[in-house]
Amino acid sequence: MSAKDRLPHEKGFHISWDQIHRDSRALAWRLDGQGPDDGAWRAVVAITRGGMAPAMIVSRELDIRTVDTISVRSYHHQAQGEAEVLKAPDAELMGDGEGILIIDDLVDSGKTLELVRAMYPKAHFATVYAKPKGRPMVDTFITEVSQDTWIFFPWDMALQYVEPYRGTD
Ligand SMILES: O=P(O)(O)OC[C@H]1O[C@H](OP(=O)(O)OP(=O)(O)O)[C@H](O)[C@@H]1O
Numbered sequence: 001m002s003a004k005d006r007l008p009h010e011k012g013f014h015i016s017w018d019q020i021h022r023d024s025r026a027l028a029w030r031l032d033g034q035g036p037d038d039g040a041w042r043a044v045v046a047i048t049r050g051g052m053a054p055a056m057i058v059s060r061e062l063d064i065r066t067v068d069t070i071s072v073r074s075y076h077h078q079a080q081g082e083a084e085v086l087k088a089p090d091a092e093l094m095g096d097g098e099g100i101l102i103i104d105d106l107v108d109s110g111k112t113l114e115l116v117r118a119m120y121p122k123a124h125f126a127t128v129y130a131k132p133k134g135r136p137m138v139d140t141f142i143t144e145v146s147q148d149t150w151i152f153f154p155w156d157m158a159l160q161y162v163e164p165y166r167g168t169d
């Protein structure tokens with residue numbers, strides 16, 4: 001199967017480690033001082049697995065030491081199924097979500113955030129990237145891409161040889 005066969009989306013947006021680091025830092029700076037308690041956030045919660053690297057960078061930038069995870073699975077490869085919670089964060093920490101910063105790598109259809117929002121309605125939802133359909137579900141994001149773009153994250157990619165533009169003999 002060629003790479004093209006595996007990619008039904010028209011456009012690919014390939015993100016390097018450097019780029020996700022810069023964009024996650026930009027997200028952290030935007031969120032700084034925006035918490036409900038004198039601007040402070042009580043905790044960072046990563047939506048695993050994609051939210052873990054951005055959440056680590058945000059918690060480092062904002063010096064937040066309390067970090068938890070919620071595991072939501074909604075995609076099998078590039079096909080979306082029903083979103084389900086596989087692991088919830090600490091209930092006592094979370095409450096109704098007030099003062100909690102919930103981080104994911106991106107919002108696409110918005111299904112994942114819709115599910116998590118229903119659980120923690122007062123939390124603040126932040127993603128690094130957003131597609132138009134999911135935008136209403138996210139409070140803060142850095143970069144928007146079109147709905148027909150598939151975002152490739154660095155943890156899903158590897159450096160590899162490509163043929164020269166003019167080909168070889
Ligand atoms: O807005 P949505 O349409 O719900 O899509 C966005 C979600 O999909 C991806 O996660 P996925 O469920 O593939 O799991 P992963 O983070 O473990 O890769 C991505 O990391 C977001 O969490």
Ligand code: HPA
Binds near residue numbers: 075152
């Ligand atoms: O564009 C995407 N890229 C990676 N994972 C995703 N999960 C939903 N949409 C995407």
Ligand SMILES: [Mg+2]
Binds near residue numbers: 048049051105
């Ligand atoms: Mg995810």
